[in-house]
Amino acid sequence: MARPKSTSVEERLGRDRIVVTGLRLLEDHGLERLSLRAIAEALGVQTPALYWHIRDRGQLLGLMAEERLRQTLDGLDPSTSGYDFLMEFARAIARDHIESRDLARLVAISAPTDGGYVQIQSRIHARLAVGGVERPQQALMAVFSFTLGWSLFMTNPAMREHLSQAMNPEGTFEAGLGAIAAGFGYHG
Amino acid sequence: MARPKSTSVEERLGRDRIVVTGLRLLEDHGLERLSLRAIAEALGVQTPALYWHIRDRGQLLGLMAEERLRQTLDGLDPSTSGYDFLMEFARAIARDHIESRDLARLVAISAPTDGGYVQIQSRIHARLAVGGVERPQQALMAVFSFTLGWSLFMTNPAMREHLSQAMNPEGTFEAGLGAIAAGFGYHG
DNA sequence: ACCTGAACACCGTTCAAGT
DNA sequence: ACCTGAACACCGTTCAAGT
Numbered sequence: 001m002a003r004p005k006s007t008s009v010e011e012r013l014g015r016d017r018i019v020v021t022g023l024r025l026l027e028d029h030g031l032e033r034l035s036l037r038a039i040a041e042a043l044g045v046q047t048p049a050l051y052w053h054i055r056d057r058g059q060l061l062g063l064m065a066e067e068r069l070r071q072t073l074d075g076l077d078p079s080t081s082g083y084d085f086l087m088e089f090a091r092a093i094a095r096d097h098i099e100s101r102d103l104a105r106l107v108a109i110s111a112p113t114d115g116g117y118v119q120i121q122s123r124i125h126a127r128l129a130v131g132g133v134e135r136p137q138q139a140l141m142a143v144f145s146f147t148l149g150w151s152l153f154m155t156n157p158a159m160r161e162h163l164s165q166a167m168n169p170e171g172t173f174e175a176g177l178g179a180i181a182a183g184f185g186y187h188g
Numbered sequence: 189m190a191r192p193k194s195t196s197v198e199e200r201l202g203r204d205r206i207v208v209t210g211l212r213l214l215e216d217h218g219l220e221r222l223s224l225r226a227i228a229e230a231l232g233v234q235t236p237a238l239y240w241h242i243r244d245r246g247q248l249l250g251l252m253a254e255e256r257l258r259q260t261l262d263g264l265d266p267s268t269s270g271y272d273f274l275m276e277f278a279r280a281i282a283r284d285h286i287e288s289r290d291l292a293r294l295v296a297i298s299a300p301t302d303g304g305y306v307q308i309q310s311r312i313h314a315r316l317a318v319g320g321v322e323r324p325q326q327a328l329m330a331v332f333s334f335t336l337g338w339s340l341f342m343t344n345p346a347m348r349e350h351l352s353q354a355m356n357p358e359g360t361f362e363a364g365l366g367a368i369a370a371g372f373g374y375h376g
Numbered sequence: 377a378c379c380t381g382a383a384c385a386c387c388g389t390t391c392a393a394g395t
Numbered sequence: 396a397c398c399t400g401a402a403c404a405c406c407g408t409t410c411a412a413g414t
Contacts, residue, residue, distance in 0.1 A: 013397080035387065048390080049398050057388065108296035111346050118350075135363075137355045142334065142364035145341060149333030158299050162306075167325045175323075176330035179371020180364060201378080223406065236409080237379050245407065380413070387406055394399070 013045060015053045019063050026064065031102035036060075061110035068103060069120055072096055082131010083186040086139060089124070090147045090177055097151030104151035134185035142180050150176070201233060203241045207251050214252070219290035224248075249298035256291060257308055260284055270319010271374040274327060277312070278335045278365055285339030292339035322373035330368050338364070 011017065021042050026034050036057055040047040054060045072092050080088055097104040112118075128136040150173055153159050163169065178188065199205065209230050214222050224245055228235040242248045260280050268276055285292040300306075316324040338361055341347050351357065366376065 036389090037387070046399050047388085048400085051389075052397055105297055108340050109293055111344055112350070117347075135355075137351075138360040138363060141338075141341065141351065141355065141360055142367070145337030145364065146330070146334040146368075147337065148340060149335065149337035150329075152296050152336060153329065153333060156299055159305075162300070163325075163329065167323075167329065172326040172329055175326060175371060176333065176368060179330070179368045180334070183363060183367020183370060224408090225406070234380050235407085236381085239408075240378055378414085380411105382409105382411090384409080385407095388404095390401105390403080392399105392401090395397085 013043065013049060013053060015063070017043065018050060018053055018060065019067050022060060022064050023068065026102055026106060027100060031105050058111060059113060061106060062113040063116065065107045065110040066113060066116040066120060068096065068106075069093075073120065073123060080131075081127050082133050083181055083188070085127045085131060086133060086143055087177055087181060090143045093144075093147050094151055094154075094173060097148075098154050101155065104148065104155050107148060108152060139181070139184035142184065143177065146176055146180055201231065201237060201241060203251070205231065206238060206241055206248065207255050210248060210252050211256065214290055214294060215288060219293050246299060247301060249294060250301040251304065253295045253298040254301060254304040254308060256284065256294075257281075261308065261311060268319075269315050270321055271369055271376070273315045273319060274321060274331055275365055275369055278331045281332075281335050282339055282342075282361060285336075286342050289343065292336065292343050295336060296340060327369070327372035330372065331365065334364055334368055 018039060021039050022034065025038055025042060029038070036050055037047050040050055050060075054063070073089070076085070076088055076092060097107070124140060125136055128140065133139055153163065154169065178186075181188065206227060209227050210222065213226055213230060217226070224238055225235050228238055238248075242251070261277070264273070264276055264280060285295070312328060313324055316328065321327055341351065342357065366374075369376065
């Protein structure tokens, strides 16, 4: 009945710990310095050990992006649905991306993993369906595209400074988001 | 009066040739394999020679992205202005990005260079102003964000396949673009 | 002014070998 | 099943030295 005893306080390696450590290093040191070697060192392990749990660096980046998206989804008010949900989701993603130095760039370069993204998408579509969003696939795609592009510009330091003095960021994001929602059937 | 004679058919190195060569290698081999070493080799020069003409790899990526944007701008019908121009510009960018394997990702990770982007932006705003776009900064930003995010999803192979079977890409892009334009004052 | 040669401190990935 | 040690083929960047 006893679980196999662990040799120390440290748990076994495992894919989850690698992903979590990767996300921590992403915040602390940025995407450029996010190397498998750095992750391995933070976990007290040799670099090739990671390859038992992940296929390659590309897959790890995909897993990291999906994990963050899942967290964002978990943090939303569970009672909202439909267009309200869609817009709250977009705002939460933008907030996350803009608070992070490189999360938007991670999402931009990472590919969805085999099972992961489909599962997230079905959670989203369930919430959209309840509220009766008209063309949920298209609406989600449009909102998500806008939000990702927006986050990328806003976390580009040179671009951000240039933009912040030319316009009100929050207002512009809301205007764009509202316009897309309206275009896809939202009567707000 | 004679220019200093060149030692061969090859011109001097120069920033422009580095940028052009970088863009060619980006198309041929993708962003992952776009190294300063590969560019130097393609130019028949040693890698450190590049540093006489560029500050670092980051600046080169910015220059490359701006050069492509300039080309896209040059290729547009010069007679359109206002909202028509804005939408044609968005379509041209999306086309460029989607035809290219990694251009969208280049734009996503690159930062604007000191003079370059400002100059491009002023060209754009001149065209928007003629046609009387209401909040040109905000409208441009919203359209550009949407287009970049869209291109990123559509050039992500796994994502693209998943999306293409769930919806009509062209129709969805047009719907999103039209929605944003409408939200920023376009009466089409 | 512009470029080379050599070096430094890194990378991701593979693979035999250990336990 | 899971991890180490050693190696391979790369990176961006610096800097003295050449022309």
